[in-house]
Amino acid sequence: MRELIDSVHRLDGARGANAYLIEADDRSIVIDTGVPSGAKRLVAELEAARIPAITDVVLTHYDPDHVGAAAAVQRATGATVWLGAMDARILSGEVAPPTRTRRMMRRFNRPGRADLPEVTELPDDAEFEVAPGVVTIPAPGHTPGHHVVRWRGVAFIGDAGLVSKGRLIHLPAMLISDKGQADATLAAITAMRPRLVLPGHGRAGRLD
Template identity: 70%
Template structure:
């Protein structure tokens, strides 16, 4: 693991998307898990860290480079795994993905290959403290049920935005499910003035 700031580490074994570990008192929370192909390495890295207790895993959204290793982590640790309610419905096939590209991804099974853990739904219309000082916040746009995580002024934003030269920007348009929601989410992140932004791809950064 690589320390980002005291209390926050970035897993070096997670492939695809970034995975971050938050340590708060005698508990730990994992934000995202990387691809399924890195599951055994992620579990080994967590075990080597000798955490007191990994209580929760918060998945920012349903893409496989963020949820892929979650089932293995849950088996190894017993942690509760959270995901936005709208994204759970899409993963389970109860609702269609909202864009043509994402529906094609599901048909090709690129979005359907992840082994799913037992999921606990995050409300899509309210913040929820999943562990002491760790708050999941609805951040739709990239996907309907996308959430970010706030902890002591740090924002773990998943794929709700990218960070370049201290500024927030959109991911490629084909990957955005709802542009208006994505605009509102980016504005909300900026207004909250986080002391550090930890994105799903790229390096943690401070906003200018």
């Protein structure tokens, strides 16, 4: 676990995607969890850390490289697992993924029952405070129910974008469910003027 700024850490145990930890007074909030194969390492890392008990896990979206270890973390800690409402329904299989590419990806990466956490849905049409000062913001485009998390000027943006040379750019087009929404989301994140951007992939960065 590496501290990036005061009370914000990157979790080394997660595999496949970046996972982060916020220490917010007496609450500890995990942002994304990586793939299932990293679950044991991630749980061991959290258990060894000298932090308040994990109370919440916020999943930015339903892709397996972000939700894969969430069920294991939930079993180990009893944390509430949060996910955008539409993405929760896609994760559970109630709703099909929104594009042909994503439906093909789902066919080869369908999670088993043991890999599915018990999810509490986030509203897809409003900001929501999951812990004091830790706010989730609907950020569709990459997936229909994608959310970003804001805390003390830090933006945890999942796969809404990547940081490149001081600006936000999209992930590959084949991974974007709705380009118009994705454009609007990047503009909204930029307008927040975050002091630090923590993406789901790649390095943290600051925007010009």
